[in-house]
Amino acid sequence: xxxxxxxxxxxxxxxxxxxxxxxxxxxxxxxxxxxxxxxxxxxxxxxxxxxxxxxxxxxxxxxxxxxxxxxxxxxxxxxxxxxxxxxxxxxxxxxxxxxxxxxxxxxxxxxxxxxxxxxxxxxxxxxxxxxx
Amino acid sequence: xxxxxxxxxxxxxxxxxxxxxxxxxxxxxxxxxxxxxxxxxxxxxxxxxxxxxxxxxxxxxxxxxxxxxxxxxxxxxxxxxxxxxxxxxxxxxxxxxxxxxxxxxxxxxxxxxxxxxxxxxxxxxxxxxxxxxxxxxxxxxxxxxxxxxxxxxxxxxxxxxxxxxxxxxxxxxxxxxxxxxxxxxxxxxxxxxxxxxxxxxxxxxxxxxxxxxxxxxxxxxxxxxxxxxxxxxxxxxxxxxxxxxxxxxxxxxxxxxxxxxxxxxxxxxxxxxxxxxxxxxxxxxxxxxxxxxxxxxxxxxxxxxxxxxxxxxxxxxxxxxxxxxxxxxxxxxxxxxxxxxxxxxxxxxxxxxxxxxxxxxxxx
Numbered sequence: 195x196x197x198x199x200x201x202x203x204x205x206x207x208x209x210x211x212x213x214x215x216x217x218x219x220x221x222x223x224x225x226x227x228x229x230x231x232x233x234x235x236x237x238x239x240x241x242x243x244x245x246x247x248x249x250x251x252x253x254x255x256x257x258x259x260x261x262x263x264x265x266x267x268x269x270x271x272x273x274x275x276x277x278x279x280x281x282x283x284x285x286x287x288x289x290x291x292x293x294x295x296x297x298x299x300x301x302x303x304x305x306x307x308x309x310x311x312x313x314x315x316x317x318x319x320x321x322x323x324x325x326x
Numbered sequence: 327x328x329x330x331x332x333x334x335x336x337x338x339x340x341x342x343x344x345x346x347x348x349x350x351x352x353x354x355x356x357x358x359x360x361x362x363x364x365x366x367x368x369x370x371x372x373x374x375x376x377x378x379x380x381x382x383x384x385x386x387x388x389x390x391x392x393x394x395x396x397x398x399x400x401x402x403x404x405x406x407x408x409x410x411x412x413x414x415x416x417x418x419x420x421x422x423x424x425x426x427x428x429x430x431x432x433x434x435x436x437x438x439x440x441x442x443x444x445x446x447x448x449x450x451x452x453x454x455x456x457x458x459x460x461x462x463x464x465x466x467x468x469x470x471x472x473x474x475x476x477x478x479x480x481x482x483x484x485x486x487x488x489x490x491x492x493x494x495x496x497x498x499x500x501x502x503x504x505x506x507x508x509x510x511x512x513x514x515x516x517x518x519x520x521x522x523x524x525x526x527x528x529x530x531x532x533x534x535x536x537x538x539x540x541x542x543x544x545x546x547x548x549x550x551x552x553x554x555x556x557x558x559x560x561x562x563x564x565x566x567x568x569x570x571x572x573x574x575x576x577x578x579x580x581x582x583x584x585x586x587x588x589x590x591x592x593x594x595x596x597x598x599x600x601x602x603x604x605x606x607x608x609x610x611x612x613x614x615x616x617x618x619x620x621x622x623x624x625x626x627x628x629x630x631x632x633x634x635x636x637x638x639x640x641x642x643x644x645x646x647x648x649x650x651x652x653x654x655x656x657x658x659x660x661x662x663x664x665x666x667x668x669x670x671x672x673x674x675x676x677x678x679x680x681x682x683x684x685x686x687x688x689x690x
Binding site for chain 2: 233234237239255257258260262281
């Protein structure tokens, strides 16, 4: 069973989350539902710090044994940090997608873009529909 | 999509289902790495009912098969299995198959799922063209089920279910027996690089066999295994897969099937292959392992400078080896083990090393 979707962040239909750090930055990652669908994550391609990403466009890549999946930026901005631990331990995403398995920190261009994302309840319904 | 008799069983076990050559097959029950490790460490049970089986019978069955198979079957003992390819007139691979000599004049040919109908039409056509019309060819795929039991504990798991002594069954031999009371053909063979068995039985008895084997294997740590781990297991073992390393534009001399291609005998494709052997191949299938971060996948290009000079045919993270490996076609000048090659992964050039196949060989 997937973990509860934390209510302190917003979600994209492509299964990313973005947490507003309230200092004009956001931490982003993929959801627990996404890691459950991917199963064993064996490789993560992180974005280069300094890169500009746009909401809804590819930002990173996660690979399971059998699949290669794009991670779309849930919010536009500049990459200011990446989770280097994922290079050695990509399965941190499987273990803790909402915490230790974060992917990047973004300096947010436009906080209004959070409005394009779903809250935990709405995303939970999307994820549940996919499981059936 | 077609379904094997065990489709509902897979759903009950929570399998994720994918389309494989038009078949709804389990790709994984839990996850690929667990199933892979269970097979290497203990045992795995695979539903392989999608594969094709033909019976080829009659006094001249041998002559027909000798004519369509690249492998010299003249020394094949009754009970023995031979791996072979079938090639077209240009030497291109129509399929890789196993040929079971079940009796003096009765054979079973086991084909890939996606090539079954093409293979049947081809063998029938060659029967007519070659004047072998007295040979009976019967497609028994629909009424034949197949389960693979693979891994170091396979023999211990299977032995209590069969009357005969499995220790005396040599590798790549088969015999007719009963498994848990179900009439079956059992061979010591497989597609994982482990010791193991392939079991053929009537499709309508395969449920009973599946349940008996699951029950017998459970205490040994055996797991049902999907096509995801079947693919990583065969890749580590350096085994090729039709549609990836093999197709009608690829010859056995370009891949790792020179050893099943007996050019001293006549068969369809032999003249073309003799010419290719003489002039030399233009590309060679090699194994590689990534030496920089990244996983090269099927279809990715091998680069020399900015030019694509080859292509990855299979690539994956290898659970037993803990690194990314694959197979690729490269020019013969880059085929020697130890050669560094570059592979284009998305927009990055990533370094890999050509290595000797297989990647993984089981301990004795």
